[in-house]
Amino acid sequence: MTDTTSRVALAVDWRLWLMRLLALAGLGVSGYLTWTHLTNQAIACGGSQDCDLVQQSAYSEVLGIPVALLGMLAYATLLALLFLRGRLPQAWDAYIPLAVFGISLIGVLYSAYLTYLEIYVIYAICRWCVSSAIIITVIFLLSLLDLRSGADLP
Amino acid sequence: MTTRQKKARQSSRRGISTTQILVVVGTAVLVVAVLVALNINRFQPATATKVKYPAGVTADGQPYKGSPDAPLKIVEYADFACSHCADFAQSLDALAPDYIETGKVQVVFRNFAFLTPESKPAAQAVECALDQGADKFWAYHDLLFSMQGRGGAAMSNTSLKAYAGQLNLDTAAFDKCLDSGAKAALVEADHNAGVNQGVTGTPTWFINGEIMPGALPENELRQIFDQGLSKGSGQ
Numbered sequence: 001m002t003d004t005t006s007r008v009a010l011a012v013d014w015r016l017w018l019m020r021l022l023a024l025a026g027l028g029v030s031g032y033l034t035w036t037h038l039t040n041q042a043i044a045c046g047g048s049q050d051c052d053l054v055q056q057s058a059y060s061e062v063l064g065i066p067v068a069l070l071g072m073l074a075y076a077t078l079l080a081l082l083f084l085r086g087r088l089p090q091a092w093d094a095y096i097p098l099a100v101f102g103i104s105l106i107g108v109l110y111s112a113y114l115t116y117l118e119i120y121v122i123y124a125i126c127r128w129c130v131s132s133a134i135i136i137t138v139i140f141l142l143s144l145l146d147l148r149s150g151a152d153l154p
Numbered sequence: 155m156t157t158r159q160k161k162a163r164q165s166s167r168r169g170i171s172t173t174q175i176l177v178v179v180g181t182a183v184l185v186v187a188v189l190v191a192l193n194i195n196r197f198q199p200a201t202a203t204k205v206k207y208p209a210g211v212t213a214d215g216q217p218y219k220g221s222p223d224a225p226l227k228i229v230e231y232a233d234f235a236c237s238h239c240a241d242f243a244q245s246l247d248a249l250a251p252d253y254i255e256t257g258k259v260q261v262v263f264r265n266f267a268f269l270t271p272e273s274k275p276a277a278q279a280v281e282c283a284l285d286q287g288a289d290k291f292w293a294y295h296d297l298l299f300s301m302q303g304r305g306g307a308a309m310s311n312t313s314l315k316a317y318a319g320q321l322n323l324d325t326a327a328f329d330k331c332l333d334s335g336a337k338a339a340l341v342e343a344d345h346n347a348g349v350n351q352g353v354t355g356t357p358t359w360f361i362n363g364e365i366m367p368g369a370l371p372e373n374e375l376r377q378i379f380d381q382g383l384s385k386g387s388g389q
Binding site: 048050053056059062063070094095097098101102105106109110113121122123124147 | 170174175179181189190193301308310312313316319320
C-alpha cells in the first residue's frame with residue numbers, strides 16, 4: 001500500500017464524517033424550524049422578528065407542506081445515506097455519492113430560490129434559513145469531491 | 155486502512171458515468187422547478203390584487219374607494235388589530251363587485267387606533283402608504299388585514315416595512331415616514347374625530363351619516379345596502 005492511497009482513503013473518511021456532521025446540523029435546524037412553524041412558536045432570532053416574518057410568509061409552505069419539513073426530510077435522507085456508505089453491497093454503495101450529490105443539488109438550488117425570496121420579496125432574512133442554505137451548500141461541494149474521485153469525468 | 159475505508163474507496167472509484175451525473179442534475183433541476191412553480195401559483199392571488207374601482211382621497215384627506223358620486227356613502231372607522239374589522243373589510247370586499255364597482259357605494263376609511271400597542275404604528279403605516287397613492291393605501295390595507303392572526307410579528311415595525319416592499323412602494327420614503335412618526339398627529343386626529351362622532355369601538359361605520367354598530371355578515375350588509383339604495387331612489 002502506497003502513501004498516496006492511504007492518504008486518499010483518509011481524505012474520503014474525513015469528508016464522509018464532515019458530511020454526516022453537517023447533515024445532522026441541518027436536520028437540527030430544519031427540525032427546529034418545522035417545530036416552530038407547526039406549533040406557531042416565536043423563533044429565537046437574536047431579538048429580531050425577521051425569522052417569524054419569513055416563516056409566516058405565504059412562501060413558507062408548498063401545497064400545505066412546510067418548507068422546513070421538506071428540508072428535514074432531505075437532511076434525514078442524506079444522513080441515512082451517509083451512514084449507509086461503505087455498509088452496502090458494492091453495486092449499491094457506488095451510487096450513494098451520486099444520490100448525495102443529487103439530493104444536495106436540489107437543496108442548493110431550492111435554498112438559492114428561498115434566499116432570493118428573503119432578500120427581494122419578503123424583505124426579511126431568517127438566519128436559521130441562511131444557516132441551512134450554507135450547510136447544504138457545503139455538503140454539496142463535498143459531495144462533488146466524492147463524485148469527482150469516482151466519476152470518469154473528461 | 156480498515157475494510158470499511160477500503161470498501162468506500164473502492165466503491166467511489168467504481169464508474170459513475172457522466173451520463174448518470176447529467177441525468178441526476180436534470181432531475182434535480184426539474185424537482186426544484188416544480189417546487190418553485192407550486193410556490194408561485196400559491197402566492198399569485200395576493201400580489202395580483204388590483205383595485206377595480208376608482209380610489210382616491212376625499213377633500214378632508216381620507217382614502218376612499220368607489221365612485222364619489224355613489225348614492226350610498228360609507229365612512230368606516232377601523233383598527234388593524236381588530237378582527238371584526240378584518241371581517242368587515244372582507245364582507246365589503248365580497249360585495250365590491252355588486253356595489254362598489256358599479257358606483258352604488260363609496261367607502262371612506264378612517265383610522266380608529268386604540269386596541270393594542272401595535273394599533274397606532276399600523277394606522278400610521280397605512281397613512282404612509284396613502285402618501286404614495288390611494289391604490290397603494292387599499293393594497294396595504296388589504297394586506298395588513300390579511301396578515302392578522304399570523305402571530306405576534308404581523309404588525310411589528312419590521313413587518314410593516316416589509317409589506318411596503320412586497321407592495322412595491324417606495325420603501326425609503328415609507329420607512330422615513332413611519333420611523334419619523336410623521337403621521338402620529340393625523341392618526342390621533344382621526345381618533346378624536348371618531349370619538350366626537352360617537353365612535354366607541356371598532357368597526358363603527360356610518361351609512362349616509364347614520365351610525366351603524368359593528369361588523370355585519372355579507373348578507374345583512376347586502377340588505378342594508380339594498381334598503382339604502384331603494385330609499386335613495388324613492389325620494
